[in-house]
Amino acid sequence: MVEGEEIRIGVYVCHCGVNIAAVVDVKKVAEELSKVPNVVVAKDYQFMCSQPGQNIIVEDIKEHKLNRVVVAACSPRMHEPTFQRAVERGGLNPYLFEMANIREHCSWVHEKEKSAATEKAIKIVKAAVAKARLLKPLKVEKVKVIPRALVIGGGIAGIRASLDIANAGFEVHLVETRPSIGGNMARLDKTFPTLDCSQCILTPLMVEASRHPNITLHTYTDVVSIDGSVGNFKVKLLKKPRYVNEAKCTGCGVCVTKCPWTVPSEFDLGLGKRKAIYFEFPQAVPLIPVIDPEHCMYFQKGTCRACEKFCPPKAINFDQKPEEIELEVGAIILATGYGLYDVAKNMPEYGYRKYKDVITGLELERLVSATGPTKGHILRPSDGKEPKKVAIILCVGSRDEKHLRFCCRFGCVAGLKHAYYIVSHIPDAEVYICYRDIRTFGKGYEEFYERIRSYENVKFIRGSPMEILQDADGSLYFDVFDANTNRVVTLRPDLIVLETGIVPHPTFKEVAKVLKCSVGPDGFALELHPKLRPTETSVDGVFLAGAVQGPKDIPDTVAQAGAAASSAIALMSRGYVETIPYVSSINEDLCSGCGICQPLCAFDAISLVKKEDGKQVAKVDISKCKGCGVCVAACPSGAAQQLGFDDEQISAMVRTLTG
């Protein structure tokens, strides 16, 4: 478009089937608009977003030499890009297009006032035309994407995503806060519904991740800060000291055998013991031990050093310091996983932590695991005896408006699997499953339910227990109202297993804060769209894998990890990102350098700089600016303007609407 050229506008009024046309007289709108100055052509059409609808625009641009286009239709959220592309095909800059919303803003809310709705629609479209006259072409810039990804969280989601990205040929840095990767899945004995050994399917992936030439593992490492934006994130990590030289250590484990100090093991959820120097678990990756200084005799009392004395390759190093690592990455995958709901604190009626024989499902997994504290024998914690009667309680904390409103999405099937553990280890045991509903929606889950339901010694009670109580003889008992038989049943089990609800992993809160990504009311990461964009976040270039986004079983977690990886791969293999054209722009002549805008920007896009003549002005980093307009509204000098929404354009619309 040449400066000073005559403005020629095309206006297109969409029927949206009957959504608009049943209320608004679209013909009249087109007719009225054709009388507006600069409007060269005004038409109505049944579906403007359809291919023929778009073609009308493309052809009219050529035929009528249009240089501005207005479509009066739905909300710009869905179809603004559609029409912008059409305008571009017609040979115009895509930002010489304006959309007027006469559906959500008009026909849908004025169903009963047709003629008034038509009047309103005319005004809305006229306002859009007023703005269209003042539109200027905008530029989209391309910013290079660093072909390297960061994956936060080394559970099955993080491992799977890392492997997928690495296999596509990109470099990956996988960060895990614990000493080993593996996450919660490493704690499981078997996985439902196929009952294959969890370690047997997980360990090969862990080893593959550690050996992959494109993957760098950062275990026992926390994320400290993340700056920058899509394509160019600057990440700071803090590697906690293991007090073991990783290059020298052979993983022989002599140090662990020699260490005289034992403490409860985190991996075994306190049911088993570990030493002050320990491997997270026998199949840990990397197989390098960690000294826990809080329980190490040397750190506490200055004596011992047994591990150092006996370590064959002399790998112990008590002077190791935390190490800062800086990285630049183009994409980030969040895979921080989940933690268990704090039942001990929030639901005292279940007696968890008060009574030793009330355990969680995850704790039962450790009892059943061959490498667990009881070497794979199901023995109850209080006296080490084999339980003959076991109660499994589903939905503990889940689907409860006083606790967690949502379903954990694996507790039911996990509970069925736990019943299987009990009856397969202790054939004469009786199992009672207390449930509210059994939800077995996944592939093969209903069949698994049928199988467990057919066991004679597994009984199903439809009801949640009242309080779990301890009798004078130490035995545990509770009443439960069975809604299927309309009776109160008193159960006196030897062991009670709680299928607890789940919450986001405690580390997620900090990461979300650092990244400024949206968090849902349940505390999990908020996806960009619950159906259509489930792996994306409110921050471009940051993707979600697994339970960080919400409760998930392993198949769903792995599927989403693959999806997140492919989003990251798509971003990196395209190699560039386009900037948003609607960024804030500062008129340096008007800017007084007051700095009001700077702290208001939620995306850290504004800095204050000194010009050559010594004058201080605000400067917008367009790779960070999201075009939210906060600085524009705040600027007392009118120096900050949002491109595509400048004061002049908005005033023209307001004048038209109110005039």
Place this chain on the structure above:
Amino acid sequence: MRFLLYLGCTTATKQYGYELSLRGTLPLLGVELEYPKDMNCCGVPMKGISRFYPYYACARIMAIAESQGLDIVSPCNGCHLNLTETIYKLKLNPPLMNAVNELLREEGLRYTGKATVYHPVEVLHDKIGVEKITSAIKRKLPEMPVSSHPGCHLIRPTEFPRPETRNGPLKLDRLIEAIGLRARDYPEKYECCGAAILPYSPEAAIRVTASRIKKALAVGSRAITSLCPYCIEMLDGKQDAAKTITGDQSVSIPALYYTQLLGLALGLDEKELGMNLNMSPVEVLLEEMRV
């Protein structure tokens, strides 16, 4: 410290021992009790018929207290909950407050939210304090195990502020220890006493009561105590029925108000505390205490 004593129906018509022991003990600990001249039911029995009426009934009680510049002490767990709920709901709901005051205006009464309500457990534990109670003791009671039965509404529902919570030791148990006795836990301590289903299913209700007593006996408790007239009506008054219905003669334990135990420690005579009105074998306890 002065309060208006709002007894509620159960205490005023059946549980005289509670009233006597409250009136006997609280003044010894520096609490003056005013007796209201004009009172009404808290409205709980009408709850199933009218959602509005209980708010009006409770607001009237609170308005009378407010007109005298006093707060209420309500010894019944049920009244106390209903009064608390009313205070809470009226504060959040100005139109409801207006509707209630519209009716109160006829009598020249008005409730603004100034007056509030306390349960005896709060007066004893929060206002007077365990130290003061311990130092006021006149008669040393033997260190015998006693179980408390707080009663549902001292703790539940959690939507409204309740005098006791389950996160930590009960105030009632601290008060038991304050007079030299040992508070002993037992499994069904926090469960319903059975009174809630007594009108509809008396046999089931009494089985529930029997179960609570047996659990307290099983842990070696020598007495069971409460500050709720319904709980004591069941635990104290239904032991004979419990023996008949369960066929178990061992369902027998001294059951009495905490204020009766407190009165004994403060040197009051058992008659002054209404202990001749208890139906459970309190004489066994008195016997042991004299030793």
